[in-house]
Amino acid sequence: MKRFRLNLAYDGTPYEGWQSQRTEARTIQDELEKALSRLLHQPINLVGAGRTDSGVHARSQTAHFDAVNTRMNGLAFQRGLNSLLPRSIRVLSCQEVSETFHARFSALARVYQYYLQPSEVILPWDRAWVTPAKIPPLATLNAMAHQLHGEQDFTTFSHAQDPSQSRSRFIYQATWFAWRDRVVFRIAGNAFLWRMVRSLVGTMLTFGSRPEPATRFAEALASRDRRMAGPTAPAEGLFLHKVVYHAHEFCL
Template identity: 45%
Template sequence: MSDFQRNIRLLIAYDGTDFSGWQRQQKDRSVQGELEKALEKLHKTYVPLTGSGRTDAGVHATGQVANFYTSIARMEPHRFIPALNSLLPRDVRVLEASEASLDFHARFDAKSRTYRYHCVCGRSAFPHELRYALQLWRRPDLTRLNGYARALIGEIDCSTFANPQDPSESRYRHISLAHFFIQGDTLIFEITANAFLWKMVRSILGTLLFYEERKLPLEEFKNLILSKDRRLAGPTAPPQGLFLHKIDYYRG
């Protein structure tokens, strides 16, 4: 890092439909890979990019945060926005760029992550919406859904919603927000936690919809969480409705 003088923080949005996910891949197309290609063209050398976290194939973002070190001394931070966007494909956009302290780390300095999952309810979705939302032919009971969601708040063992291949040493996560709201004819599930297990949000959403459709009692959902058994939970929702919405940091 001795050759670099500045640390630039980026706010990034992307359409995850045609990506293998955030993390760089040797063969498959990734968001991190496309951004690093643009940085390499700008710097004439490889520049690694650190993201706040990974998103899976097909998952989108409106609030991904990343940082990189640069030796370009005289370029104002906001000038990186058009410079990078001119080199990026249309499904990745840099929204903001700012100077960060040299020790800022997009992943390790994050206090919480917020995801939103979108569902089009009670009507046939337009073709373009199917890239960004789950089609639900009925209108779920919002009160019942939010009753289940409140049971998730707090420091809980999330094993019930963990993919069996998740490598995390601990499956405890602190969930500070979990609720549903309606925006037009779109049902949105919003959840905030200090971190998430692999496919955890999609597993939670699929399970909540499964329980709501069957009108299962709240106590049964609470017991499901305590069971720590993924086999008893509902299906994992598909990726296209999920957005990484926001990252909050301990420091600005």
């Protein structure tokens, strides 16, 4: 048996998220598993590093799969998959890795970026949230974002249906910055709750237009009460930017 690592990019707009739902819903995982099974003539179970929600995109998602009795190498898998997959999913690279590598459990951090487009006009192939209101100053947004660093209980920014037993997550970086004609929120953490990043974005944008936003945000975070959060930002602006691993885990 051989284990392979995939590096993927996708437009999440036409999909009901990453994870297979065992229903008629179209998912990224289902599309990839169908293509892999056609190439290998065997059932394939794909494991992803991050289970992106419905409509969320990825610039660099990582996944792994195991294949029995195959002579195909990484380049052959990349070319074969890209010939079978819809254009909304692309395999950026594929390589054989050690059987100890696990796309989800070997990951040190996931990095998400949320893109805001202040202009009312966005190119058809771009993905960002065209915000209906004026975006608060970066200094105001960062005064809230910097409170997220370290280990925190994110119950306030969790979804009621999130199955996670613990709401605590460790955040390595949380910052807002300008990029080209957009405003971007970048957050890196060991893991994230369901819709957590979108809830954070929506809350910071809402609080940023009110008096004492940093104080209000700190109170909401400490409350562990979902009713204290602002509205959840839409999925269209959110990207899984990259997944971070130990370099030696890719070595055979």
